[in-house]
Amino acid sequence: MSTMVKLISQEGEIIEVDQETVMLSVLIKSMIDDSGTEEDIPLPNVSKSILEKVLEFCKHIKEHPLQEIEKPLKSANLRDIIPEWYDDFVDVEQETLFEVILAANYLDIKPLLELACAKVATMVKGKSVLDVRKTFNIENDLTPEEEAQILEENKWAEEAIQ
C-alpha cells in the first residue's frame, strides 16, 4: 500500500493524497525527503481549489503521459498538439489559469507549468495588439510617441523577421 501524505492548503484544510502522485512536485518531494511523510506539508501559498486542480493533473499525467510541447507553438489551438483532456483541463477562467501557473511554479511541477504557459501563449498567438490588450485587460501605459517609435522600428521586422 502506498503512503499517504497530508497537504495543508492556504485555508488550513487538510487534503490527503497518495505520495506517488505528489512526488511530481519537486517542492513537495524535497520536503518529504527532508522530513518524511509523517509530517503534514503546509502549502500556505496554494488555495484549496487550486490545490485540488493541481492534484487532478498529477493523477491524470501518471496514466496519460504528456509529451513536451514544442516551442514555438505550431497552432493556436492546443487541441491540435496535445490530447483533449489536457486542453479541457486548462480551458478555464484566466484567473484560475494564472493561479495554476503560480501554483505550478511554486510547487515546481514542470509539465503543468509548461501546459498552462502554452495555453496562455495560444491566447496571444496570432492576435492583434488590441485583442491581446483586451483579452488580458492590459492597460496601455505606452506614450503615443513610444508607440509610434515601436511601430516604426517593428514594421519592417514584422514582415522580415522569422
Next chain:
Amino acid sequence: MESAIEFPDFFTVKFNNHAKIDEKEPFVLYSITVHTNFSCYHIYKRYSDFSKLNDRIMAIKSEAENSTHHDCFKNLPAFHGSSLYYWNLDEGFIQERKGQLEKYSQSLLQFYHKFSDRNHHKNVMFKKCKVKSYKKYSMNSVKEQIVSGTTHLDLDSSSDTDEGETFQNYEKNQHQEIKILDTINEFFSVSEIFNIETTMTIKIQRAFRSSKFNSGLRKLKKSVYSCLGYTCKIDQLPEELLLNIFTYLEKADLYKASQCCTYFKELSFHRCLWGRCKIVNQKKDFPIGKYLPKFLSKLDQLKVLDLSFCMSLDEKNIKALSPHVFTGNLKELYLDGCEKINDNALTALMGGDPNHLVADAGNPHLGASLKLRRIPTSYFLRKEGIELLSLNECRNIHCSGVMKLEKLKYLKTLNLLGCVSVKDDSIKHLNNKSDTIETLNLGGTGITSECIYYIVTEGAITLKNVNIVGCKKLKNSDIELLKTSGFNVTGGEDVFRFNLLPEPFSGLKKITQSVLKTRSTLSIFRVYKYLAKRLINELKYFPTEIAESCLDHDEFIKAINLEIHCHGVALEPQLQLKEVNEKFCNGSQALLTLYYRNKNEEVKFSKIDKELTKFPPKPPTWIPDKLCYFCCNCEKEFSFFSRVHHCRACGKCFCSACSMNKIILPQYGYTTEVRVCISCYCRYSSSGSQEIPRQSSGRNGNSIIFDGAVLISPSGQNLGENESHRIM
C-alpha cells in the same frame, strides 16, 4: 466569515535573510519567519517599520502613565535608534542591525507572551473576545478587515465576569495593554504585507532574486501575489513565468506583444527569446542599413543569424554585424546569396579585433595577462565564436576576402558554394591557418588539382568533409586522391564515407597507418601536432596503448614536446606547471617516457622538470618498467644486460651508470642512502658541482632541436602560430 478565535498567544520570530531594495532611497528588507500556534509564515519588514512600531508602543505607553497598570510597561525592550550611518548599506552593518532587530523583536514577543499569559490567568476576555476572524490567516478575510478598517477585537458584552470586576472597568484598565498587544500582533501578522505597494513587488522580487535567496523569493512572491487578492492578471505574473509563456510564441507575435505595454515591451526583447533569427528580405532597395544596427544592438545574445538573400546588404551596412562576429555569442551566420558582399565587405566584417575575445573572456585578470603574452587565441580561451559561415552564391567574393576569414578561430564549416571567383590561394591559406575547420563546401569554385593536393598533403588536420560539386577544373584523379586520403567527398561521381577522425581515439592506430601510407612526412607531423594538442587537453582519456604505439614515431614526440612547451610558456607558470604535473601523474605514464626521452632539452624544460620533481611528501611515482625503453639521461636502450633503475627522487628510469649515486632524501622519507639519478644528485647533494655526463646516441640525431631564442623571446613573449610553423 466570523468565528470565535483567540489571538495567537505564541509567537516566535527568526530573521532569515535580507535584500537590498534599490529605490530612490535604497533600503534593506528583512525576511522574517514567524511561527505562531496556528501557522508559520514569512513577513518582510524594513528598519523603519520597526522604528514605527516602537513609536506606537511608546505612544501607548505614555498614555498609560497614569493608569494603575503602568508598572507592567517597564519591561518593554529598548529600541536601538538609528545611528549616524542611517543609509549605510554595508554588509557588516546590515548584519549588526539585523542582530539588534532580532533581539528587539524577541524581547518584544517575550513581553507579549508574558502579558497574554497574565491576562489569560486572570481569565479575562481573551477567551471570550470575538475576532472578526482572520482564521489561520486566510488572506481574503484579512484583507477585508484591513480594507474595512475593523479592529481585531469585537468585544462580547455578555461575557461572564466571575471576579466581580465589571467588564467596562476592566476594559478601561487594560485598554493600553490590549492596544500594545494588538499593535504587536498586527506587526507580526501577515497583514503588513499590504503596505508594500504593488509596483514595489517586482522590485522586491528582483532584489531577492539577485541575492540568490530562492526559497525566500518563492515565498515572498507567492505571498505578494496572494495578498493582491487573487485578482491575478497576466502582467502581474513574475518575469520568468511570462518569459516562459513568450517562448511559445513566434517572432511576429513577440513583436505584437511588445506593443501592448511597457512590461511586455521589456520582456519581448529578452535575450532568451532571440536565439535564432532569420531576416527575410529580397527587395534590392530595402534600407536594411537603417534598421539592422538598432535591431542587433537589442539582441546581443543572438546565436544564429540568417541574412540570406538580403540583396541590399553591402560593405557599408555589414559593419553593423562586425561587433557580433567576435563577441562569442554568434555561432552561425548565413549570408547566402547576398550579391553585394564583396572582398571589402568581408574585410569590414572581419574588421573587429579578434583579441577582443581575450579582453571579453570574463576574467579581466586572465584577459590582461593573455593579451600581454599574445598567445594563439585558440588555445585557452573559451571555445566560442562563429562556427558556421555560409557564403553560398556570393559571387563577388575573391581570394583576398576569403583569406580574411582566418580571423575566425572557431570556424568549423565554411560554405562557398557557387563563389566562382574563389581560387586556390585562399583555400590553401585557410587550410594552413585553421585548426578547427571540419567542412569545406567548395562547390562551383575555381579550385584546381593543386589545391586538392595541398588539402591532402598539408591541409588542416581537422578537415573531414569536402564538397567539390561542379568544380570544373578538377580531374577524376583529384577526387580519387581525396577519397583515398580519407575525406568525406561530396560531389564527385560517388559519395564515399570514410571517417578520418572517429570519436576520440578509437582507431587512432588506423589513422596513423593510413596517414603514413598516403601523406607526406610533413602531413604526418600535422597529424601528430593535432593529436598532441588533443592529448594535452584530454590527457586523462588518452589510452596508454595508443601512446605506446606512438612511441616509435619521433615526429610525434617532437609535436608533444612542442605542445608542452607552448603550454608551459603560455599559461600562468604556477597553475600551468601544476596542471601538467598532475596530468602526467594521473594520465598515461607512457607520456612521461615520451617526454623524458627528449630530455636533452634540459635547459628549456628545466622549469617543468623542477616542478615535476617537486612531489610533495610522498615519493614520486615510478614509471612502470615496461614503458621505459631508454635511459632518461644517456638514452641507452634497456635490455637484459642493462637493467632499469629508478631514481628515488624523480621516479624516472635510468641505466645503472647514470644512477650510481646515492644520497639520503629525508623529504621523501628515505633516511638511508638511496639511488638517485645524476641530475637529482646534483640538485640534492651538498656538493652539487658534479657535471652531468652527457652521452650522445644515434637516436639523438632525429630529435628536434628547439631553438630557445625562437620559442621564448627574451621578453617572455610566446611564439605565435607563424613561428611554430616555421619550426616544423
